[in-house]
Amino acid sequence: MKKIKRSKIRILVSIFAFLIALPVFAHCDSYDGPVIQDAYKALEKEDVTYVLKWIDADQEAEIKNLFSKTVNLKNTDAQVYAIVEKHFLETLVRLHRETEGAAFTGLKPAGSTTPIVQMADKSIETKEVNTLLSNIGNHIKHVIQEKFDKVAALHKVKDNSVAEGRAYVMAYVDYTHTLEAIEHILAHGGHH
Numbered sequence: 001m002k003k004i005k006r007s008k009i010r011i012l013v014s015i016f017a018f019l020i021a022l023p024v025f026a027h028c029d030s031y032d033g034p035v036i037q038d039a040y041k042a043l044e045k046e047d048v049t050y051v052l053k054w055i056d057a058d059q060e061a062e063i064k065n066l067f068s069k070t071v072n073l074k075n076t077d078a079q080v081y082a083i084v085e086k087h088f089l090e091t092l093v094r095l096h097r098e099t100e101g102a103a104f105t106g107l108k109p110a111g112s113t114t115p116i117v118q119m120a121d122k123s124i125e126t127k128e129v130n131t132l133l134s135n136i137g138n139h140i141k142h143v144i145q146e147k148f149d150k151v152a153a154l155h156k157v158k159d160n161s162v163a164e165g166r167a168y169v170m171a172y173v174d175y176t177h178t179l180e181a182i183e184h185i186l187a188h189g190g191h192h
Contacts, residue, residue, distance in 0.1 A: 027117045028054070028100075029093045032110035034121070039092055043085065046071050054096040066091055140182075147175040 027033040035054050042050035048067040055063055070088040073081050086107070094104035113121075116136065123132040151171040158168035 027108075027113040028096055029104065029106070030108040030110060030113050032113060033108075035093055035096050036089055036107070039089055042067065043071065043074070043088075046074075051092055054092065054099075056095075056099050059095045059098075063092060063095065144175075144178065147171070147178055151175045 028035040030036070035051070038050045038054065042048055048064055051063065051067070052060060066088050070081075070084050073084050090104075090107060093107060097104040116139070119132045119135060123129045151168070151174075154164065154168035154171045157164045159165065
């Protein structure tokens, strides 16, 4: 029983890791994501070390230089500071995204983070993962069931016409690719 529970948790965590690794789910570029939150803390405390963890060592000089310039303008014209601060945030997030091998597509507004990533952040804050695991498990079951129901219904009519056949193929591809993605994560982990 214990082995089954651990295996189930490992599967759910692997799937979760896959989901948050997808560029669509990136939240490090969101104003309420951890990178920008650490940047605000660094600027407030005037201590660049809060953000260095988000970048590679070879990117430190660029961030330290820009951080210094940003902090030096902190108590000047508010409009100028807002522009410089945004440039600092964009540069930090861009460099962080590079470390992930992902493209930087601009800063996203607060609240644009997916619910599952919000739950992940909350689980870290509260040091409690069971709610997250339950919610992920239920969500995955729902998604797979929905995709299965669609492909099963279209399977019955797939040979009636080309249009129905194409609808079936689209549903089949969506269903099997979802399952393949889950299998890939279980076999290879959730790396970027």
